[in-house]
Amino acid sequence: MARPTVAEQLAAYGRELEAQGAAQVGDSFSGDPEADRLLRTDPNAFLIGLLFTQGIPAERAWAGPYLLGRRLGGFDVHVLAEQPRAVREAVQRPPMLHRFKETLPKWITSAARRILEEWDGDASAIWAPGTHVVEVTERLSQFDGIGRKKAVMGAELLSRVFGAELIGRECGTVAYDVQVRRVFLRSGLVDVDTPQAMEAAAARACPDAPGTLDLAAWLIGRETCRPKAPRCDECRLGDVCPRLIDRQVSGVGVRRQA
Ligand code: SF4
CATH class of the missing domain: 1.10.340.30 (Hypothetical protein; domain 2)
Known part of the structure; x- marks a missing residue:
């Protein structure tokens, strides 16, 4: 069987999270x-x-x-x-x-x-x-x-x-969020760090519901694709990602800015 692409692997993770009813971290938003x-x-x-x-x-x-x-x-x-x-x-x-x-x-x-x-x-x-x-x-x-x-x-x-x-x-899409951006860049889903490039990549990767990729990429960015020390061997994309870890997003933010 052919190895899945990054897009397919990320979309599969997104669908898995959706089936689980995942909020942001597990099934919780706030932990309370x-x-x-x-x-x-x-x-x-x-x-x-x-x-x-x-x-x-x-x-x-x-x-x-x-x-x-x-x-x-x-x-x-x-x-x-x-x-x-x-x-x-x-x-x-x-x-x-x-x-x-x-x-x-x-x-x-x-x-x-x-x-x-x-x-x-x-x-x-x-x-x-x-x-x-x-x-x-x-x-x-x-x-x-x-x-x-x-x-x-x-x-x-x-x-x-x-x-x-x-x-x-x-017609949904992914948020232009620092975690999501880092994962899209390092996994090669995009080569440039712009909202337009990310939205186009999400639409190509998951045409029926591009927004499905949002939480999947955000969790990977937060948990394994860390800015300074990515843990590729523990990553959901580890087997398929080109690991372009020199790529960094510009600017620093915490999840979800206006
Ligand atoms: S495999 Fe490594 S570079 Fe690729 S998304 Fe995962 S942590 Fe980031």
């Missing part, structure tokens, strides 16, 4: 069952959680809505919209919930107001059944603090983990 439960049961918490996914580790980011709710006496989109000073104080109280202590509270209040004004208080209307992936990505991008990268990730998570019945998964 209560925080995960809020994300999975309250669409507004998921959307606010997206705002946190920048500049801090993913687990800490996804715990943000739950911890914010605890500091405010409950997670309530009306409180987030109508009490900006309380939101700011809750984010900034030591230990701070996020290092973007000035911008994140503004994003949260702005997002809550948009949810109330444009989506009748329920963010799940943004990804109602039958909505196209591209439309969901566009709608998410309209929130302050959600750029294309977070929007792409959000749409992918909604389809893959949260059971949103979106159409057009063939």
Whole structure:
């Protein structure tokens, strides 16, 4: 039997993760069952959680809505919209919930107001059944603090983990994330470090659902394809990857910037 290509191996890993219902690390987003439960049961918490996914580790980011709710006496989109000073104080109280202590509270209040004004208080209307992936990505991008990268990730998570019945998964893609970029570069899926090259490579590698590659590549980047000491022999792509380990992404970031 012919040896699989990098693209085939990565796509297979992505499908495996999807079948497992993988969130980000195992079946958890935050490592805290209560925080995960809020994300999975309250669409507004998921959307606010997206705002946190920048500049801090993913687990800490996804715990943000739950911890914010605890500091405010409950997670309530009306409180987030109508009490900006309380939101700011809750984010900034030591230990701070996020290092973007000035911008994140503004994003949260702005997002809550948009949810109330444009989506009748329920963010799940943004990804109602039958909505196209591209439309969901566009709608998410309209929130302050959600750029294309977070929007792409959000749409992918909604389809893959949260059971949103979106159409057009063939139009989904991977986030331009530092971990994903490193894996795409070193495995030879791309030769240049641009969002366009990555999106094209993802579409070629997994035409029916390119976004499937997102979590697979991110986990490989985080766990084995480390910037300075990649552990190729432990890697899911180890048997097929050309191991172009001299390739580095420019700039440094933590998972999921806007
Ligand atoms: S860890 Fe090694 S085998 Fe895995 S993607 Fe990176 S360079 Fe390739």
